[in-house]
Amino acid sequence: MQRTGCAVVGGGPAGMMLGLLLARAGVQVTVLEKHGDFLRDFRGDTVHASTIRLIDELGLGEAFRGLPQSRLSNVALPIPGAGLVTVGDFASLKPPYNYIAMMPQWDFLNFLAGEAAREPSFTLLMEHEATSLMFDGGRVTGVRYRTRAGAEGAGTAGELYAGLVVATDGRHSVLRRAAGLQPKEYPVPFDTWWFKLPRHASEKGALAGVVPAFREREAMIALFRDDYYQMGYLGPKGQDERIRSEGVQRFRERVAGLRPDLADRVDSIRSLDDLHWLDVRLDRLRRWYVDGLLCIGDAAHAMSPAGGVGINLAIQDAVAAAATLAPALLRGRVTVKDLAAVQRRRRMPTVVVQTVQRIMHRVVFVPLFEGKRIEAPSVLVFVLRHVPVARRLLPRMIAFGPRPEHAPGFARRPGRTQPREAT
Known part of the structure; x- marks a missing residue:
């Protein structure tokens, strides 16, 4: 026993x-x-x-x-009408816990x-x-x-x-x-399809990052790795069968449309078997x-x-x-x-x-996948950029929870x- x-x-x-x-x-x-x-x-x-x-x-x-490993020193999001807005600058935290x-x-x-x-x-x-x-x-x-x-x-x-x-x-x-x-x-409006894209030698380095991209009814994030990008395509929930039925070339076009700067390497997605579907819950x-x-x-x-x-x-x-x-x-x-x-x-x-x-989910992803324009309140953008308390507390909440x-x-x-x- x-x-x-x-x-x-x-x-x-x-x-x-x-x-x-x-x-x-x-x-x-x-x-x-x-x-x-x-x-x-x-x-x-x-x-x-x-x-x-x-x-x-x-x-x-x-x-x-x-x-x-690499170090992520801040988190920034592209907000329509405001450009790239930093929501967490970890440099404001006390070392050695000022990064992810x-x-x-x-x-x-x-x-x-x-x-x-x-x-x-x-x-x-x-x-x-x-x-x-x-x-x-x-x-x-x-x-x-x-x-x-x-x-x-x-x-x-x-x-x-x-x-x-x-x-x-x-x-x-x-x-x-x-x-x-x-x-x-709880309802979730999207699923994620993970895949890899190669990272050229000229792009390599110690810098870490999470780069999001948004387009009508779809989004994508890119995470930096030593010799590749870990990509996550975000689409409306329950669409795995449709995405696969459209074929690999259509998926490559989706990737290139969201990230034109990475269009030169989408052929590395050899087949839809390279996609790992995450049923987000x-x-x-x-x-x-x-x-x-x-x-x-x-x-x-x-x-x-x-x-x-x-x-x-x-x-x-x-x-x-x-x-x-x-x-x-x-x-x-x-x-x-x-x-x-x-x-x-x-x-x-x-x-x-x-x-x-x-x-x-409700503020960003539901409108996105319904084809609506996402508008960030100007007050929110001002607070994120200019209010000292928010600029100190948000990084700590992200880093420590x-x-x-x-x-x-x-x-x-x-x-x-x-x-x-x-x-």
Whole structure:
């Protein structure tokens, strides 16, 4: 019989951070990840200042800054009639937390996995896919899983008993569904199609950026990477079948129309198989837990890509969960009251961020995809450009978010590495 103190299902940012923190508390923790590695394209790659500060508090700042990354120093949006308006200039924040790091998520996850592996109570099981929950008298007591092995895909099935199961398995959470937890869904007007375009040698450099482009009924963003642009085409929800039926040449024309400066490389989109469709969702569980099971991150609240805050909100969930639950796990009994305390702490930041995203959807994207002209109120533009309080508070809200968490004392490792000033 396999047994662990805490079974964390899903090796994304929330799952790996929670595993690291609990292991540093001395909790026997096992993370189950269904894939064989972390190498998957088009996952969120922004690491906000709140997470960078957390990494420093864990004593990992120097190692983190040694990973391949670029720095985003401000966020600006093109506003009709006003040009490019800066909504967040991180230079106004105190170093070394005056930027957002942009790095491949697989590098970040490998980094967390490597640090967690230093802890004797940590176990990472790759190619272990959780399939269902186990119950005893109405309490969740563990997970059932299957593995993949061999060239023919032969594998095994197994059971892992745990004092607590934490679902970090994303917006399509298997465990959330198995527990009978139903999220409240909010309307989302768009989906996103991710793809790559090459970046010429003359365009390469350390500069990070997020470049948006708008046209009637469609939009696109470009994220800078070392040798390519990560592109996101935004179109009305439910249009994947139509876009694919129009063929690759029509999609290339859409890209060239939105970004004429990149029209010389659209032939690198070889087929529509190069597009990764994201069915954008915005939802939130009314209750994040049942006895023996807690959902955090996207499993508790799927986020829109608007603002790029999903990863960091999930990591903050993991910190709050570790700080609250580690003592109970070490005592050998996590109660429903303990799980409710995690939701109570993290519900407000989640509601705030999702409310902002819903406003962005209603004000920007609904009119855009209905073919209406987007007009920014002149008062808003004036405030963003000239009111000192707004120019100080907005960057902090973007970089840190509401109620950023600090590393619990048991997880800190002073003296190993120290934060350094940003350059």
